[in-house]
Amino acid sequence: MTGLGRFAWRSLRARPLRTALSIVGIALGVAVLFAALATDAGIEAGVGRTVDAVMGQSDLRIGAFEERGLSQSSLAAIRATPGVTVAAPVLEQQTYLQRDPLTTSDATAGAYGSPVTVIGIDPAIDGTAAGIHDLQLAAGQGLTSGGAAEALVPASLAHDLGLGISDTLTILGSNGPEPYRIVGLLAGGGPDPTAAGRAVVVPLASTSALFGSRGASWVDVRLADAATVGGVIAELDQSLTFEPYVLSDRADLAASLQASTAGFQALTALIAAVTLFGGAFLIFNTLSMTLSERVREIGLLRAAGATRRQVHRLVLVQALILGVAGSILGLVLGFGLSILIVRTVGLLGDRGVPIDGPIVPPQGVAFAILVGILVTLAAALEPAIQAGRISPIEALRPAQAGRRSIAGQLRWLAAVVVTVGVAGLAFWPIALGPFGVPGSGTDAAGIGRPLLVYAVLLIVTLLTPLVLGPLGRLASLPFALFLPTEARLSRGSLSRDRKRTALTVGALTIGLAMIVALGGLAGSAHAATDAWLTDVIPGDLVATSIRPVGAAEGVSEQLAAVAGVARVSPIARFAVAFRGVRLDAAAVAGSDLGADGRLTFLAGDRRAALIALDAGGSTIVPQAVADEFGLQVGDTLELPVGGGEAVDERIVGVVARGMPGQSGEAILIGWSDATSHFGVLGADAFAIRFAPGQAVAAGPALAAVARGLALEPTPLSGIESAINDAFDRLFSLFDTLALLAVLIAGLGIVNTLTMNVYERVREIGILRAAGMTRRQVWRMVVVEAGTMGVVGAFLGCLAGVVLGFALGGVAGLGSSAGGPTIPWLRIGLAAAFGIGIAMLAAFQPARIASRISIVRAVQFE
Amino acid sequence: MAIQQPILEARDLTKRYALGETIVDALRGVSLTVQPGEFVALMGSSGSGKSTLLHLLGGLDRPTTGDVILGGETISDLDDDAATRLRRDRTGFVFQFFNLIPLLDAAENVGLPLTIAGQDPRRGEAAERVRDVFELVDLGGKQHHRPDQLSAGEQQRVAIARALVNRPAIVLADEPTGNLDFTTGGEILEALWRSCAQRGQTIVLVTHDAKAAAYADRVEVIQDGLIRDEIVLGRRADHTTTALIARLAQLGL
């Protein structure tokens, strides 16, 4: 270290508390950044693992559109296609496990746990080395070919159930419970990561006993070395004409999984940027504080021959020390934080992508440290320039607080914002390193949103110094009620150094804005879910079946016969292919929707559309689908069905929301078309509406009847809360991160107030000499902090509401269709929290101020 | 001079500062009596203990031993709150540098003791008092100037006005002309003198300048923490320094 370097080090050590605060500030920023990176890497790895697990060794997946599945003729045709070496059929179906084999006849509540996914495979293919899916057996043996009722269970699930090898597992099938013998335990969570460890593997041949004779849900195909995916697709197009199908390869799957996690990643990136911004404030304050204390010293250095450049370097070396220390500490904190994130979030997005890790991407480590140091240096730029301007004469002059221009402050802010922004944009994808799945890319909307938020926050911060005067005066009014003297004396000190106050308040504003915006988002996500389900589902509860229930079975009628039930409406979810992509569809009864008053029509005549739906040849599409494909009423959808043919469905209405589909909103198709053209065998859910006031009375009877029919009744609110729970888990995580940002702002307030106090030692001495008590001095500083808190809370809540509106529905985190909500309770809590933190931050500075010795304060100049 | 109850009495004050190993005896047994309406100057070279004495007299600090009695009440053993209240209500201070709060205008600075006591110096009787002291220090038109818009002399006169505003029993001024030029210093002293002559304000002035000390009725000469001598000048309208300088010369100062 050079002589100047030692000087820099010493001046940091002279104020250990302040130095520590700044290091913690930058460390928290880097921590959130690094945690976001590590989590993102974990998500990417999770996507990669999911793709591997889902696709196995296959190059191509041929999926069935119809519930019947792919027929044997299709499988034979696939196997006969040139270039195909292995074709493994898989059947997947959700059902329930019976908890207690002794209560086989008991169909009442609690008999079944939460759903499991039954995966049927062909043991002759997937049990062997040539197989496509690696089952990773942990204990026991594989399935024997031949269709015996044998099951492989994830070791964790077996443990939870208290079952072991050779025990009996009772699976609920279409015709009642079926016993399976556990022959082997699977390592980890089983072959389907998105099933969250609740997947049971059985021989495909045994599934006809469970679910009736059904074909494969899909066939996974491995190609010969010489064959290309494109070539095989062309061949299949010729040979596969029995049923409609959809093709997907690894890249498709990765892209769709990735899309479902984009919103989460964008939001964590954003919060990281904001937190870092707060850290930059702290660094800036620390350096300018150190500087204003050392004006004379620097003047003396200059008089003794130090060049301006050397003075710049002095300040920058200080910044570097803070930046390096903070970044390293930040990495450690960040790793801990990412563990927390992974634990909290678990599965992500509507496709249930698991987060691996946390994973430490080496580039991410370099990136976090680099950004930490860059931000610190950017924050040090303005203080360094100011220090360079100190003239040798300054050493001779009595100390005097210099006023700095607003222009200088804008310049500084812009520098920090641009540095953080550019660094983020440029390096974020690089920092994720090899975990990024090739070809996926970060989509434009993912980056556009954070940029928008960033712009809003920047504008708010830039405006802060301008509104500080009038706002500060207003903010001190409540304090003036109780402590008029202290309020009057503290009022001026906010405008003492407008820049410093603006930055301090700005950090608080930003943190609170995040909290309020997140509250708004969570609120609108909830409201959207609730409003969505209420808008489209013609019932108070939904009874779901694990198998298609045909109209001829009379289930609908049996449910409707329960006293107090007004209407029972069958619903089936399926999929259609449109312009080469999979589209969710739902079979519904238009008359029921009409009678129940569901659906909000944006275009088309309601009555006519619902009648046309039941008559056939017509469809009603949700706004989202219409927008995506540029459709309007009167357009015709050409939908392929089996045998190389297609049916036309004319759009008779556009509605605000469609039925919830597997990965979006479903288009609505009448029952007659669904069964005659699209292979829908029956309803997989019944919406049940009670007569007014009968819900409580009729509920238990209906539940009993439903369970007797192997249906699982769930009230609408239950579905809503299941969806909302997932949101809540995400948002509680984001909230934690945003609270960290507010905490940093709190540290900034400690810093600023302490600096104000040190600059005012003389003034406080005079006030004390003129008769101000220690308690009054103490309260004066606290009121000062409270005023800052009120200003920050006001601006933060305002910015937060604006942001909440601007963000609308971040991808996968809710929808704008429900309209943004203003989270009043959240605003109240955030404001109280902000003001509370500010006043808490005043504690130590106020103590220092009240203990100032009058004699010393007035004795020396 | 008629025998009166003294307004201020210091009995055998000592003050010891311990700076680590080294011990400084700033005062080594000082006794002093000030009568109501008197103008007393404390003179002495730098480091002789003048400021220390003044701080003890005004309750800014506590003596190591000895008593200070203000208006019949012993103030040197008051706790911090009581001493603070005493300063607010019964004493007024003027220091050498930076007496004013830069963010407050002249009137607000003057009204500070009233504000601190919970009064609104812009209204009623309090406003009357503020206006009155502004006139006394001859700054009628400058009530709403901020400190940085006032000259150094004007700033000191604002400080004097503040010291006077709560009609204190005693005004304590520590080298108020210390860093001012000759003429400006004169304005300050005139203002102090007017308050003494016209209002009967008791004043203790610390100075090392004979010209300033010549305004006083009596000069106490301090050296090495002890009162070395007392020079009684009596109340005079002309403030000539010749007599004082002659006496000081006699003492070898």
Ligand SMILES: Nc1ncnc2c1ncn2[C@@H]1O[C@H](COP(=O)(O)OP(=O)(O)O)[C@@H](O)[C@H]1O
């Ligand atoms: N707070 C203090 N700590 C230590 N020594 C002090 C302190 N204040 C004053 N002194 C010492 O006490 C002596 C008297 O100081 P002071 O009363 O300020 O003298 P004067 O005002 O006459 O110049 C000096 O030697 C000074 O160094």
Ligand SMILES: [Mg+2]
């Ligand atoms: Mg002195």
